[in-house]
Amino acid sequence: MDDLLMLSPEQMRRIEPYFPLSHGVPRVDDRRVLSGILFVIRNGLRWRDAPAGYGPHKTIYNRFIRWSRMGVFNRILAELAARAGDPDQLMIDATHLKAHRTAASLLKKGLLPRCIGRSRGGLTSKLQVVCDGKGRPLLLYLTEGQANDHKAAAALLEHLPPARHLLADRAYSSIGFRDALVQRGITPCIPPHAKHRIKHNYDPVLYRQRQKIENTFARLKDWRRIHTRYDRCAHTFLSAIAFAATFIFWINES
Incomplete structure (x- = not known):
């Protein structure tokens, strides 16, 4: 198992407080199963192709789906970001x-929106991210690819x-967005649009520090199941992004 991604005991200690309680039969080894989930997301594998060192692929898949529906991965990211305290700077941007x-394949079926639309010559989703001054994701928001940033x-x-x-x-240079930020006591640092009369x-x-959020997108897209969306449900795809962001930026800091 030397070539497998495995969460360290210290990393597990940081995220374990936000796991749901186990009722009845104890869960299968959390460290092994969650490491398997990360390995699949990072390498873009089918769940059935997860290495045997992580245990049965059905267990890995079922844990990911169940915890995604419960919002566990999103909660882990939110709690770790909250523990870091209020940031001095925020950055916002979107990527396709x-x-x-x-x-x-099931684009028009189901009650919940799938957040898949047509843009840039194909089917895409748009990920809005709010980062702190270090480029660490704080908030994630998924929309259809053609959705307006505002x-x-x-x-x-x-x-x-x-x-x-x-x-x-x-792209975020609008009077409404600027005024909303000012009302919250946040000073916008947004260059004016070339076609706007008011500069x-x-x-x-x-x-210039905004390049940090561009680096954030680059690091997230290195993970193949984020660069290309294979999940049909929006909440499972967003959970995959949240768990990858947690590992990359909040518990795997150099």
């Missing part, structure tokens, strides 16, 4: 993620933690 045909940003506004500044590119001032030196 390609949807594989298997993810879109609608997603408006949905995230009420969940923003207190901060001094928010950095964003000119708002911003700090170009501070704005």
Whole structure:
């Protein structure tokens, strides 16, 4: 098992307080099963192709689906981010993620939205991310690929933690978004759009730090089941992103 990804005891101690309680029969080894989930997400495997060192693939898959429906992975990310305290800076941006045909095969069925749309010449989902000043994800929001950035940003506004500044590119340069940030005591650092008549001032030196969120997207997309969406349900795909972000940025820091 030397070549397998395995969560360390210290990493497990950081996330164990947010696991659901086990009722009745004790759960199969959490460390082994969660490590198997991360291995599948990182390498873009089918669940049945998970190495035998992680145990039965059915156990790994069932744990991931069950905890995704319970919101466990999203809660782990939120709790670890909250423990870090209020950030001095926030950054927001979006990226497109390609949807594989298997993810879109039931596009029009089911009651819950699948957050898959058509943009950039194919089926995509759009991931909105709010990061702190170190580029660590705080909030995740999934929409259809063609969704407007301002609608997603408006949905995230009420969940923003207190901060001094928010950095964003000119796609977020609107009077409504700026005013909403100011009302929350956050100074926007957003360059004005070329077609806008009112040219708002911003700090170009501070704005250069926005490259950290671009690096965040690059690191997330190194994980193949995030770069390409195979999950049909939006909540399972978002759980995969949340668990990968937790491992990369919150419990695997160098």
